[in-house]
Amino acid sequence: MNAGQRQWFFGCSLAAFVGLLLWGVLGLPPLGHYRGPYGDAINQAVVAQRHATDAIAAVNFDYRGVDTIVEEFILFASVAGCTLLLRQQRDEEAGMARTRALEGRMGQTSAAVTALGLTLAVPVALLGWYVVTHGQLTPGGGFQGGTIMASGAVFLYLAGEYVTLRRLNPPPLLEVLEALGAGGYILIGFAGMATGAAFLQNVLPLGRVGQVNSAGTIWVISMSVGMEVAAAFVLLATEFMEQALDLRQRRRI
Amino acid sequence: MLHSLAPLPFALPLMMAALLMGLSRFVPRWLTDAIALVTGALVTVVCVILLMGSANQPIVYWFGGWTPHQGVALGVAFVVGPLGAGLASLAALLVTAALLFSVKYFEAVGAVYHVLMLSFLGAMCGFSLTGDLFDLFVFFELMSAVAFALTAYRTEEKGPLQGALNFAIINTVGAYLVLCGIALVYARTGALNFAQIGRALSAGPSDGLVTMAFVLIACGFLIKAAIVPFHFWLADAHAMAPTPVCVLFSGVMVELGVYGVARVYWTMFAGTFGPHMVAIRGILIGFGAATAILGAIFCVSEEHIKRLLAFSTISHVGVLITGLGLLTPLGLAGAAVYVLGHGLVKASLFLGAGILLNQFQTASETELFGRGRHLVVLGGMFLVGGLALAGLPPFGTALGKGMIEAAASKAGDAWLSAVIIVASALTGGAVLRVAGRVFLGLGQPEGQPDQAGADDEAEQPESARQLRTPMVMLLPALVLLAGALASGLVPNIAMRTEQAAGAFINQRGYSQVVLNGAARLASNGPLIPTGPDLSEVAGGLGSTTAAVLVGLLAIYRRQLPAAVCRAASRHLEPPLQRLRGLQSGDVRDYAAWLTFGVATMGLAFAFAVH
């Protein structure tokens, strides 16, 4: 199909599609009138049943924990796929030498950016860890905190310290951490079965409401997920950074 | 004990995938292969045990111990029934066979391949066994993400990258359609559990929201199932993905799309769509028949073996949709048996194509003309495979086909049998043509190989050449083909599958078992085991004969009288060229067709339900 035919064909189809979607969507209750039983049942029971005050984290890691395992493995598999697609050098030594050479060509980063990046990297990572460990108490959890932790690594890159970043976070270490995080979640699930309960049943002591060490497995799972997500995103980011440096070198910018 | 096996088919492969990722730098290749193979075999065994254990009563497993409270499901459940467990067993068997094949097929491959294959297995098993709508979606997404990565495995070439991009963009839009549908269903019913949603929807009207929710979810899954007009991505992905991966795509991944539609319809929407069954049947059968015929036409006009097999998959999925679309237990059972038979045959044919690719570094029928004369076993396999696809009794494909045709006659749609026979004859004939030309050297060598599928570069080899085909590559192909034969011979398989299908469509019974802990699904009474139906056998033999004729016609078409040749090229060539031109490789065309397809399906359902 040439562009003109495609536009017409698509235009008509899109008009019908939009009409149908509107017809479907207008059957929804107006905004603000949530009625369903599921959310209310959980809201009323979550503190009593699981000593967790953040209902969303409880839903993610306890009530619907299976969905979260699969979600974590989607992250895991996608990062494995990206590694497959982007990894240029099998040999790490040659890779490091090349990276050093590339960095020399990157040009000078402004001193202000470098200073800001270096000072913020560690506090941001700590903030991420705080969010991970308090997931069962306040909004947060493994995924959100893990992403924030990974941002700490990005700050190092922005500060122009890519070589340091690579040395601190070598891909083999990241892959192992990722595997531990992902596999750990499933092991926690099996651990429940070992005590005769169901897969992913919350079998650890629930502790006191409001304490960091509460809500049983929710806290442990949150940390496992946080580790996996952080490792995965740092790995992803470094792969893309490598590509950026490589492309920049090719174009001699 | 049986009960606690339910989480294994999805948890075990995923855990092993994580393990392999962590150990990837420290273990040698043979150990990675061994771990992957053992995991695959274990999962196959577990799935078969679940299949046999759930034959009379579904196994309901609530994760996290969250059993339903007063009819409200708080957690996620796996509801294992024979059809779902059967599909999971097929998936596990094919993954194990593909991994075995890959041992020698890929000279040097990192552990990432095994990690992705095991994750794929976990996703497929989870998809087949789950009883929760959002859980279905996440398993669907895991399956898709891994499939995108595996398609682009040979990153050094252009073709796989473009194929993977087309695949990924189209299927991701499909996933968003499913998600919108799920959100609409959740808004109406406030639940994510199949049984609970079914109860809530049956109590209410089938208005715009319910209709569009079904259309969105069904279209999302039908994109994965590669129904016309959502089918364009399949040929691109199959042509470019490594052969063991194509085995899984054709053998079980697209069939899971059909399963998704069946599961969603029967557990949730059947109650509310009950009064409109006749119209809905018409829509589904229409799409199925169109897919079957168009797929068969494209299949016959292809000369690249992998693309040929891909188009034949599209045609056979069309037959599956007609079986499902008849909305009766017999039709659904026929589709289930057909999935089993077709999956095994198609997998063995793809493995055979992989062996050809490995030996001769090409999969073009024209380039391979007559070069396979010394590969007796492989040639025999292609011949038998082609006959099986055409519907030779007693293969599983013939049995399934026969059951679908019987269901069609019972429902008053006897024209469907003609469509299925034509589609089977064309696709079987195409494979027989390949067998005849490549392995027997029949007919005349053609001139230039068709430029379809490759532009400037010749086909790059997928693997280093082996001098003699290793047993570990040939054995899985032979075993799978034998399995296809065996699947049609299992005693009373037709009756048992029909019973399982009857339980599958029993929405009220399903929700009783899941939410109220009822002991067993009320069955429809004992079915009488019947021997092979004479008309089914006749139909199978008829389509096989037709396929042989088609194959011979295709091989010897140059020897036909000149007048016939001229008339054929004048009348058949132009429309065929136009149709083939639609497969442009440009994802923007595919997306336009996707919108068209969803709009058409939506309008059809809107008229059907109102």
Place this chain on the structure above:
Amino acid sequence: MSLLPWFVVVWLFAVGLYGIVTSRDLIHQVICLTVIQSSTYVLLLAIGYRRGAAAPVFATLPSSSSAVDPVVQALALTDIVVEATVLALLLALTVQAGKRFGTIDPQQLHALRG
């Protein structure tokens, strides 16, 4: 006013699809997928909203107080992670395609035809 989110959902989906079909840049196409993705977030979160209710975090609130639906928020969270990673995969494909083809214009990707 209370129907606005639903119109926004349909608009975003349509605009994203339109972007994909008329695009001349692979990265633009991938970002259009993000736009469609956003429509699903709006749909999910708007469905769970309850006027005048608090967030479902009971650190300082009693359990029985009115709160919005936590389930759709958990679903949206899962959705974000899933789609972000698939998009990363797509962008990796785009980077490699750019290097092999020398262009990221979908019109000029010609490795598959017929």
